[in-house]
Amino acid sequence: MSSGVRELSRRVLNRTLLERQLLARRVPRTPLEAIEHLVAMQAQMPNGPYVGLWARLENFRPDDLTSLLEGRDVVHATMLRRTQHLARGEDFGWLWPTVASIVRKALTDAYYAEQIEGIDLDELARVGRRLLAGKPLHRRELGRLLADRFPGRTPGRLAEAVELLEASVHPPPHCTWGRWGHRSGTPLALADEWLGHPLADAPQPETMVLRYLAAFGPAGVMDIQAWSGLTRLREVVEGLRPKLRSFRDEQGSELFDLPDAPLGEPDRPAPVRLLPAFDNAVLGHRDRTRVISEENRRRITPRASAGVPLFLLDGFVEGTWALTGDRLHIAPFRPLSDSETAAVQDEAAQLLRFVAPDNTEPTITLT
Incomplete structure (x- = not known):
């Protein structure tokens, strides 16, 4: 690495993050454009994405996002870090295959192990897919039907296991604007049926890294891994190095970024x-x-x-x-x-x- 690599101060990284995350000012983008830019929006809390978009966009209204969910332009599902996010439907098509390995790895956790021990997971996935074919089901209903096929197991765990094994989404009214803090049962639908097209047949980690840097860069390999939940991304980033520029932070760690992505001005005022x-x-x-x-x-x-x-x-x-x-x-x-x-x-x-x-x-x- 050349000794001439630029060091970025914490304030430069802060102001750049605000710009990339659409928080330096409210911007005149559509909700769909914003969600696409952010790759995926954390959506564990029912009204969280609505507040997140309100903080970022001019003239945002709750119906603007609800209509995208109802129109299937945006989907709610378990993906990055095994947590619930919103993503553009088209992006979910490549994002799920890219993070599916870490999502499915949750089945090795003690939370699931006892309930799925001895079950052929391929068979569980096939049965779950057959039950969901053509119609969304709530987790509790899917679990009850699965327990008929796999007796002696906790229905809820079986339904959650299918959700980890098969690409699925949570259709409306889940995660649509409602009473503050209200949670209701979670419906499940097969992702390819809900979106009307098959998902990508292979992971696309290079696409994920480039999209991440556009919204979160400059960032290091460990940052990308922490955000996505994936490991062993060093090789992917090294393969992309000719397409990237690099910096150092104040601790000397290497950061990567897109070649034409602007950096923030450290003295620029930032809004609450x-x-x-x-x-x-x-x-x-x-x-x-x-x-x-x-x-x-x-x-x-x-x-x-x-x-x-x-x-x-x-x-x-x-x-x-x-x-x-x-x-x-x-x-x-x-x-x-x-x-x-x-x-x-x-x-x-x-x-x-x-x-x-x-x-x-x-x-x-x-x-």
Whole structure:
């Protein structure tokens, strides 16, 4: 590696991340364009993707995303890191085969092992596919039918195992805009039937790496692996090296990027943004210090498994927020100045107007 490789400061990486994640300003893109650019949006929490798009797009309305889900342009499914995401239907066609190995590896976890021990997984997949053919089923219904074929096993585990073995999606009304925090039963449909076309017949890790860098770069191999859940991507990145440019971060780690992708200006002001739990911008790298300090990361780690909505101040995570009814509570990690408080409260008021446009007396508390 040449000694002339440019070193990127943490603020340059931060401002670049804001630009790539559409958080430096609200942009005039369509929701479909935004989801395509982001590759996939974390969607574990029912209303999370709606808030994530609201934070990024001009004039976004909940119906804009709901119509994409109902029209099958966007799908909700288990994919990256074995977690639930939204992706453009066309992208799911190559994304699922690319991450299927790590998704299916979940079957080796203790959570599943006892319930599927001794079952021929190919047969389980065939039976599950036959039951789902032509009609979506809720997990509980699929599990009940599978338990008839594989008695003595927990129905829910059987249904979840089929979901890991066969490319499937969660059709509406799952993950459509509704009562805040509401969860309902999860429906399943075969992905190729739902989309109306077969999925790619082979993984496309090169496509995944290039698309990731467009939305998250510059980034290292370990960052790509942390985001995708896949391992052993060094060889893939090395194969792409002639098409990429490289940098170093302040610790000397090598970062890769697309050759023509712009870098952010370190002194550019950054707006306050309220992000949903598990937002891409916070979970997109192994080294997350470009958006959250280690000290602040440790503050939320005990609660992270349940999902913690966060807010950005000057581009970095500086606190959490929570919505209960018509009350939005802001909890900063440090004392805020008067101007910072005003900026956070203004963005919070905008979020309340988005979530409950007919509420004339929303309440914002800050501690």
